[in-house]
Amino acid sequence: IVLDYLMPVMDGREMLRRLRHTKRTPIMMLTARNSVDDRVAGLDLGADDYVSKPFVQQELLARLRALHDAHDVPYRYGEWRTMLAHFAS
Template sequence: MRILIIEDEPKMSSYLRKGLTEASFTVDTAADGKDGLFLALHEEFDLIVLDVMLPELSGLEVLKRLRMTKNTPVLLLTARDTVDDKVAGFELGADDYLSKPFAYVEFLARIRSLIRRAPRATRDVLTVGDLEVDLVRRRSRRANARIDLTAQEFALLQLLAERQGEVLTRTFVTSQIWDMNFDSDTNVVDVAVKRLRAKIDNGFEKKLLHTVRGMGYVLEDRS
């Protein structure tokens, strides 16, 4: 998942970038509204963190121009916490609003909530490192070698690839792939993940399918 931070305070920008990077997001930054708007319009991001008080162009002006062509989720940051400021941001198309100072845990929770709510772009081929998942032909390849998967294995891989970088719980995976209530006594998810891992990771030095103890599974390139 790729996030753009448009923030003119170097310490704040560095702090947020470090935290989001450690949370497995890919992060780009811009220090003023003009550069931030250019990146937002010419690159693809899953979410934009936008400070209201910016040089060159204000955050609200950036948001106004962005909404003319793109619906990328936007989290506004501001030191001002008045109702009028919030209303102005929401009327221009902001998706959420966070007043400074704030706790990082709340910031991260807001980020993850917005990403979960956002419609996902439809793509024909998903890539994770050197792994390719062709959604049209229902095929997968790694390092240009074809990987043969069952229909269920491909569905599981597609789910993980579409949400790469996100830790998916067993309950969520079960509801999406098997469409049944999760039974904590069954290991159907663990068995399916083990079989998929054997096909996409075995024989490769770099592992892509990871277990997050006590939480679930995540597909990501950690290099």
């Protein structure tokens, strides 16, 4: 799961709290909020990784592959599933 702090209806921090209450799915925060306090808060709330915008695509994909390898879960968007490592290497 990739979350932003600024999302409609529910902010990313609240979504992260709710997800961490019930699941251990890997979560990356990808957001324009880049202060040290924001990064520490996101990680303390349970994010597995935190990337600030703007980001470099190659680094983002490498971080997603690392999360995948650490948690061994398929990437999925609705009914669409794939192994990101196969096409993003």
